[in-house]
Amino acid sequence: MTQPFQIIAETDGGGRRGRLHLPHQSVETPVFMPVGTQGTVKAVAQDVLESLGAEIVLGNTYHLYLRPGHEAIRRMGGLHRFMSWPRALLTDSGGFQVFSLNALRKVTDDGVRFRSHLDGSSHCFTPEHSVDVQIALGADVCMAFDECTEYPAERTRAQESLRLTMAWARRSLDHFRAHRHEVPWQEDGARSPFPGPQVRGTGGTQSLFGIIQGGMYRDLRRECAERLVEMNFDEMGFDGYAIGGLSVGEPRALTLEMIAEVLPLLPKDKPRYVMGVGYPDEIEQYARMGVDMMDCVLPTRAARHGLLFTSEGRLNIKNKQYAEDQNPPDLACDCPVCRRYSRAYLRHLMQAGEALSGTLNTIHNLAFYLGIMRRVRGELEAGSN
Numbered sequence: 001m002t003q004p005f006q007i008i009a010e011t012d013g014g015g016r017r018g019r020l021h022l023p024h025q026s027v028e029t030p031v032f033m034p035v036g037t038q039g040t041v042k043a044v045a046q047d048v049l050e051s052l053g054a055e056i057v058l059g060n061t062y063h064l065y066l067r068p069g070h071e072a073i074r075r076m077g078g079l080h081r082f083m084s085w086p087r088a089l090l091t092d093s094g095g096f097q098v099f100s101l102n103a104l105r106k107v108t109d110d111g112v113r114f115r116s117h118l119d120g121s122s123h124c125f126t127p128e129h130s131v132d133v134q135i136a137l138g139a140d141v142c143m144a145f146d147e148c149t150e151y152p153a154e155r156t157r158a159q160e161s162l163r164l165t166m167a168w169a170r171r172s173l174d175h176f177r178a179h180r181h182e183v184p185w186q187e188d189g190a191r192s193p194f195p196g197p198q199v200r201g202t203g204g205t206q207s208l209f210g211i212i213q214g215g216m217y218r219d220l221r222r223e224c225a226e227r228l229v230e231m232n233f234d235e236m237g238f239d240g241y242a243i244g245g246l247s248v249g250e251p252r253a254l255t256l257e258m259i260a261e262v263l264p265l266l267p268k269d270k271p272r273y274v275m276g277v278g279y280p281d282e283i284e285q286y287a288r289m290g291v292d293m294m295d296c297v298l299p300t301r302a303a304r305h306g307l308l309f310t311s312e313g314r315l316n317i318k319n320k321q322y323a324e325d326q327n328p329p330d331l332a333c334d335c336p337v338c339r340r341y342s343r344a345y346l347r348h349l350m351q352a353g354e355a356l357s358g359t360l361n362t363i364h365n366l367a368f369y370l371g372i373m374r375r376v377r378g379e380l381e382a383g384s385n
Ligand SMILES: [Zn+2]
Pocket: 329, 330, 333, 334, 335, 336, 337, 338, 339, 364, 365, 367, 368
């Protein structure tokens, strides 16, 4: 049997070139994962994501649970089939959105009660419920339910948050191991009625990652990592480890310090995921340190606001200086947008409020991010010994 995570090359600096074997896709790592909040990477169609080389995208449990509902998605064969995405998917636990979108939430040891940001209706997420929703969605990788510690946070607050996250990790793991056979694509022989790609699992099971919290306290981060690594169900621990609660407003040196503190404590044969980062130079730096997976809304969100990431830095396409600039957005980029359109045209689309503006800007930014990881993978492979 193929190992779920295979390390192909390692460097002295700790960087790893790997391959994560998931039921719907073998993902080349280090990987950047575009964020598809509501079952779509905003403004970009699935066939374009495929052509850009995206091998795994994120779905948001909180949003999909509220609309269209996880049971509806389960009845339609799971999120892969619903959104016609044949490659890998990762779902978050919903915790981050519950905490960031709900001022009136109520947290107890059992879970979090909150009101929908759509219609004000009352809901409760527990670790068990979050896992059930993620199994119904059928992502290749699920996340344990955690509490994301805000920044800044007093030590006592970070400690309490860590206590809750550990208890919830235990319950997430137990519930996941007992129920993961309920995934909608497990025994799925049905063919899609569409002529598009056949969306089906290729065997294997869903994975569950644990999440390390601890605020900006090095010892709490260490404690959290050590306890999560020890945690297991029938001698099977988490399938991977995520570092959460970063990029929440802290200075970048602190983000780096927390990642550097935790990485050496994690098992080498499991993937490591830093959630919610970052700028192009950050994802490159973390990948070289041994982070295998990252996700961020930055390239997609910034694109819709006219901010393009290029080999020469950031370019704000709204600026008047591009009004008659016939160069491509990035002279060094060979993405479909840079091969075809000028800065002047992209600026015009933005000024005119055209829907194509967000689409083209997003395609370039994603191509740029995915290109960085492709280059880093090549360099890690060449630089290993
Ligand atoms: Zn481009």
